[in-house]
Amino acid sequence: MELKKNPKADLRRNSSLYFVIGLAVVMALIYGALEWKTYDDNNDYDISLNVEDQLDEEVPMTEQIKTPPPPPPPAAPEVIEVVEDEEEVEETVIESTETSQEDEVMEVEDVEVEEVEEDVDVPFAVIEDVPVFPGCESASNKRACFQEMMNKHIRKNFRYPEIAQEMGVQGRVSVMFVIQKDGSIGGVRMRGPDKNLEKEAARIISKLPKMTPGKQRGRAVRVPFSIPINFKLQ
Template structure:
């Protein structure tokens, strides 16, 4: 017995394509339905502002104020009187600064100009008359005697600070001071590795005796002097 169905008539052959087309149509209709908008055709709306007019009072008209004309200028006097100046003015007499022949003129040689002494510092190495340390008055070389007496003074008054000894501090302290015009010691400055050593060096210099001041051209001047003091642990 032969089958009645045509073998070429396969209904499921294009079912996938039909499903996709149908799905696309359904999605298109759904999107259009969601985007559908409806507008009123009537134009019956009022575009004017709903503002009540509350200005019921009448505003009076401003009146024009007329300014009065300026007063007329004063009339000029018919007769001009001339008043004479009766006050007398004293004249200032300017005296001449030129000298007459009768006055005596001082000559330039007779005028003496006093020179004011200048406070200058003359270094110890170049001063004419060095300061005299007590005990060097009769020495032939007062400069060498001064240096020798300075070393004796330092050795005599030298004292190593205990704090520096405990800390093991040693070194050289450069001391600078000035022998004033009256022979006193001033302007002491120190530079060293430790403050305790600097304080000891200052104490030694402050114990220096008063000296005979140094002189330059026969006039007392200030003399700066510097000397190193060495602190060395045994």
């Protein structure tokens, strides 16, 4: 017996269509599986920052200082007494200081202003008339004579301190003094390596004689002068 196939029952007739449909279904399932996402059921979590409070110390609260209220104003007197002024007050008459044409104007004589002499120190190197050392009055070069007489005075009165000799102290003492406007010596200052040497230098300067004061523009002025005194052991 020969079997006959029904053309309607032929499965290979629409096989390409079925293949495309199956391929589309498989791709849809794969895409759905890749895009599938799951979420937790409990969504009650805190999304705020977890900041630990590191301030363990207690911050004292600021106390508000209460100022006392101002005292109440004094009570007004109940009865105000009115005192009548029985005394007569004399009116003060202010006279005008303006001068009229009839008044005579007194002429004021010229007021003489006395010049105040200022103490000016003029150095020995620039003064016009140098101080005159006793014995240099007739010298042509009084400046050089002054220097020479000063050196003679130092050599004549020089005496080395014994305590400085025993200690082996030597050096130069710078002596500064001022020849005053009356020719006397003042303002003596010393600077040296030892107090004993400075004391001896001051003694030598104190023995200077009174001089003729120096003059600047014909007026006596103070003249500062400085000289070194050498102390040297032999």
